[in-house]
Amino acid sequence: MAGRVEGKVALVTGAAKGLGEADARALAAEGARVILTDVDTQAGARIAGEIGGVFKQQDVTDETRWQTIIAEIKAEFGALHVLVNNAGIVLPGTIENQSFKRYQLEIAVSANGTFLGCKYAIPLMAESGGGSIINMASVASKLAYSAIVGYAAAKGAVEGMTRSIAAHCLESGYKIRCNSLHPGTINTPMVQNFGRQSEDFTVAAAPDPDTEAPNAAEVGVLGVPRNIANVVVFLASDESAFITAQEFVIDGGMSMLPAPLVNALQ
């Protein structure tokens, strides 16, 4: 039986660990030819080897590297149908204690990296008959978290540019859809490292990433990367052909619960 993204060529940034790794694995399992990129060459190359994908070293803030990678994909694969702009970083800090340098770094990776990815991938995707762009935002662009001001700003930029890019693709007749994902708290190296920096946050009760993804009924647990990868496969596939310029909040209902209830359940 054909996979859900059989025959598609997919590029996933930040694919060496966490959500990007899960997205790359899920897309490959459903038949896509996957190009994985990351600054972490060792882990990226290992995962690419495990799933039959191709790894390319990439810092998503480097404009020239984006141009080279898209040209290489055109030469090696002849097409590009799916772009997952997943790479991102979080550097905790409030508006008063965050340095401007750290703020700019968060903007550079999440916001500028996504801008560059879309800018240089769209011509090849259009030439390939269209496809799907999936931009990784966060619930941080929707909720009020004092401790991650730069991250919230970067993800807000991703959210806004996603709608503009979707409109541009529609107006241009490209058949390229563009949507943003807004995960809640998912058990990845990013969250584990963040947890170490914050006294009121623990990942001790996190589910094993290899276990089945928790469902929304299990309030208060961390999500697992597969919760996000399932939606990535859906948006990459033709099953979502009529969906563009939308935001997908994937947080087990966390952002919809009034704070006192969330606290009572913890």
Ligand SMILES: NC(=O)c1ccc[n+]([C@@H]2O[C@H](COP(=O)([O-])OP(=O)(O)OC[C@H]3O[C@@H](n4cnc5c(N)ncnc54)[C@H](O)[C@@H]3O)[C@@H](O)[C@H]2O)c1
């Ligand atoms: N984990 C969560 O709870 C959560 C929630 C909401 C949104 N997100 C977003 O999902 C994405 C993935 O998060 P994660 O939790 O898997 O993070 P992670 O830190 O576990 O993994 C991120 C990967 O991106 C790579 N990366 C970092 N900077 C890069 C750069 N400049 N160029 C290329 N690659 C780079 C890292 O090497 C790493 O492999 C991020 O955009 C993050 O903001 C995560």
